[in-house]
Amino acid sequence: MSKQTEKGEDERLIGDFLIGNKSSFDRLVLRYQNRVVNLCFRMTGDYEEAVDCAQEIFVKVFRSLDHFRFQSSFSTWLYRITVNTCKNRLSSFKYRFHRKMIRLDEIPRTDGDCRTGRNSPNPGQREIVNGSASPADVLERRENEALLQKAIDSLPKTHKAALVLRDIEGLSYEEIGSILGCGLGTVKSRIARARDQLRHTLEGMM
Amino acid sequence: MKCKEAKKLLSQYTDGILDPVVMGELKSHLGSCESCSKALEALLEMRRRFDLLPEVNAPDDFLQRLHERLDREPVVKRIVKKLFFPLGRKIPLELAAAVSMALVVILLLQALPLSRFKLTLPEETSPMERLPEEVRQAELSEKPPENTAVAPLRAEHEQKIEKARVSEKPREEPEKIIGEPGMSEIVPQKAPAIPEPESLEEPGLKVPAEAPHTTDVRIFLRLVQAEQEEKPEATTMAKKSISEQDMEYGSAREIELILALVNRYSGSVVNGESQDSITFEIPMASYAQFLEDLGKYGQYRLETLTGRIESTAGIEGSTETITVSIELTK
Numbered sequence: 108m109s110k111q112t113e114k115g116e117d118e119r120l121i122g123d124f125l126i127g128n129k130s131s132f133d134r135l136v137l138r139y140q141n142r143v144v145n146l147c148f149r150m151t152g153d154y155e156e157a158v159d160c161a162q163e164i165f166v167k168v169f170r171s172l173d174h175f176r177f178q179s180s181f182s183t184w185l186y187r188i189t190v191n192t193c194k195n196r197l198s199s200f201k202y203r204f205h206r207k208m209i210r211l212d213e214i215p216r217t218d219g220d221c222r223t224g225r226n227s228p229n230p231g232q233r234e235i236v237n238g239s240a241s242p243a244d245v246l247e248r249r250e251n252e253a254l255l256q257k258a259i260d261s262l263p264k265t266h267k268a269a270l271v272l273r274d275i276e277g278l279s280y281e282e283i284g285s286i287l288g289c290g291l292g293t294v295k296s297r298i299a300r301a302r303d304q305l306r307h308t309l310e311g312m313m
Numbered sequence: 314m315k316c317k318e319a320k321k322l323l324s325q326y327t328d329g330i331l332d333p334v335v336m337g338e339l340k341s342h343l344g345s346c347e348s349c350s351k352a353l354e355a356l357l358e359m360r361r362r363f364d365l366l367p368e369v370n371a372p373d374d375f376l377q378r379l380h381e382r383l384d385r386e387p388v389v390k391r392i393v394k395k396l397f398f399p400l401g402r403k404i405p406l407e408l409a410a411a412v413s414m415a416l417v418v419i420l421l422l423q424a425l426p427l428s429r430f431k432l433t434l435p436e437e438t439s440p441m442e443r444l445p446e447e448v449r450q451a452e453l454s455e456k457p458p459e460n461t462a463v464a465p466l467r468a469e470h471e472q473k474i475e476k477a478r479v480s481e482k483p484r485e486e487p488e489k490i491i492g493e494p495g496m497s498e499i500v501p502q503k504a505p506a507i508p509e510p511e512s513l514e515e516p517g518l519k520v521p522a523e524a525p526h527t528t529d530v531r532i533f534l535r536l537v538q539a540e541q542e543e544k545p546e547a548t549t550m551a552k553k554s555i556s557e558q559d560m561e562y563g564s565a566r567e568i569e570l571i572l573a574l575v576n577r578y579s580g581s582v583v584n585g586e587s588q589d590s591i592t593f594e595i596p597m598a599s600y601a602q603f604l605e606d607l608g609k610y611g612q613y614r615l616e617t618l619t620g621r622i623e624s625t626a627g628i629e630g631s632t633e634t635i636t637v638s639i640e641l642t643k
Contacts, residue, residue: 133376140371148369158372165379166386248365255362273328274363280330299324306355 110180117181125173132172136165139182142276143189149271150193152260164192179285186278186286190268197264258308266301273298314342319349323356570610578603 117138123131143164147157167188175184259267265287272283284294319342325331326339343350372378571591575582580595580603595603 136376136379140375141368144371144375145369154369157369158375161371161375162379162382166382169383170386251362252366255366274360275366280328295325295330299321302324302356302359303320306352306359309359310355 113182114180118177121172121175121177121181132169135168135181139185140165143185146186146189146271146276147193149256149259149275150190150267151196152256156196160192160196161189164189167192183282183285186272186276186282187288190272190286194264194268254309254312258305258312261308262301262304266297266304269294269297270301270305274302314338316342316346316349319343319346320352323349323353326353327356327360567610571607574603574606574610577606 117135120131120135120138124135140161143161144157147160147164148154151157151160164185168185175181259271262270268287269283272278272286273280278286280291280294280298283298284291287294289297319339322331322335322339326336331339343353568591572582572593575593575595578595578599580593583592583594
């Protein structure tokens with residue numbers, strides 16, 4: 108689905124919601140929930156925190172959708188709310204305290220090879236689905252993922268947001284600029300600094 | 314192109330957004346600079362790692378949990394609105410803090426007894442506090458009050474008492490305290506009656522209403538040899554419970570009887586039990602009855618009377634005492 112078609116579909120669903128069709132909001136949530144949760148997870152580094160944060164974001168969207176002026180695309184508006192909410196979470200004392208605790212029972216759920224959480228048959232246990240990769244390969248890949256996420260977590264909030272939006276969400280520099288509310292030069296600078304810092308961090312970890 | 318400049322452009326180079334001219338210069342620099350080539354390789358390796366990162370999806374019950382949260386949210390929001398937006402506007406934090414401080418101050422002021430601070434004012438308490446100490450010194454030295462430095466102060470105090478008595482409602486008690494008709498009598502010379510606590514009220518001196526319950530009368534009884542007064546003995550002597558003939562003046566027997574009388578009225582001896590004088594305190598409530606009973610032992614003449622308040626009236630926990638020194642001469 109092209110971006111233009113996607114934008115038109117979003118506007119139609121929002122219009123339906125504003126005239127009283129509550130199920131249109133559900134469809135909007137289903138369209139964006141994975142993207143929002145993924146972005147939240149990369150920003151916070153904690154799955155449960157990311158899901159809770161995503162819930163809060165959609166509640167905000169539900170409450171303020173009637174103020175949406177269609178000046179930008181819905182996805183940009185939603186990403187802006189997401190980034191700001193995640194930044195607030197990262198600044199909150201509760202989150203910082205929570206991050207000091209070591210979680211032993213939860214492993215982030217990802218598509219492909221690993222499931223965990225309340226939806227899996229055995230919560231807290233790994234369930235290898237893809238049998239093509241050997242356990243050693245899976246383990247190595249997961250270690251690399253964990254290292255990369257740890258390196259992302261170590262970035263400053265503003266740099267982290269720019270990097271995640273660019274390198275994980277794949278947004279353009281212009282979109283990132285409108286989401287973060289800054290100019291193109293600033294976006295370039297932030298992404299460059301974030302990548303440079305991340306590269307040095309990863310070299311140190313390796 | 315220098316390495317420093319080239320490394321700044323590597324990020325944009327991997328995104329392919331560099332100007333073609335700048336990109337050409339960078340490419341030529343990368344061909345000749347091993348350090349920048351390694352940096353580019355590391356950056357591309359990192360980008361490949363990002364591409365391998367799996368997408369984290371929302372849980373299956375995400376929408377259901379969201380609906381539950383949306384249903385619960387209005388209640389929470391309503392409570393928050395009531396607490397922080399009571400007038401439909403957000404109350405500034407400074408205003409809330411000021412109101413809280415004012416409430417705390419009011420509560421503290423209500424909890425503290427302010428009457429305590431009133432009575433410690435010097436102009437209110439100093440005249441009345443000086444007198445008791447000096448009169449007590451006079452009593453301890455057993456000198457006649459007239460011959461001490463206390464006399465002017467006592468005279469001043471007596472004037473105050475007299476003024477208070479004039480201002481109060483005239484009492485119905487007779488000037489003479491008489492036990493029974495024809496019996497021995499106690500005739501006060503100057504101020505026979507102990508003023509009621511209310512009559513001692515002066516500006517700056519507050520006596521609580523319950524003062525009579527805790528007020529004592531201190532009596533200085535001097536047993537001195539005096540001439541027997543002529544009086545009809547035929548009837549009075551018969552009615553006395555104790556005969557005057559048995560009561561040798563200043564004898565141990567007389568002192569013993571007087572002390573027993575003091576004890577009966579819950580009094581207490583203050584100053585010695587010498588042969589010629591006793592000082593003791595009697596509760597104010599039973600003072601009149603005490604004098605009446607004392608009259609049964611003999612005829613005493615009240616020579617001097619001084620009254621004072623020696624207490625910090627109004628302060629919680631203290632006992633108010635009105636001490637009156639009476640010198641009686643038989």
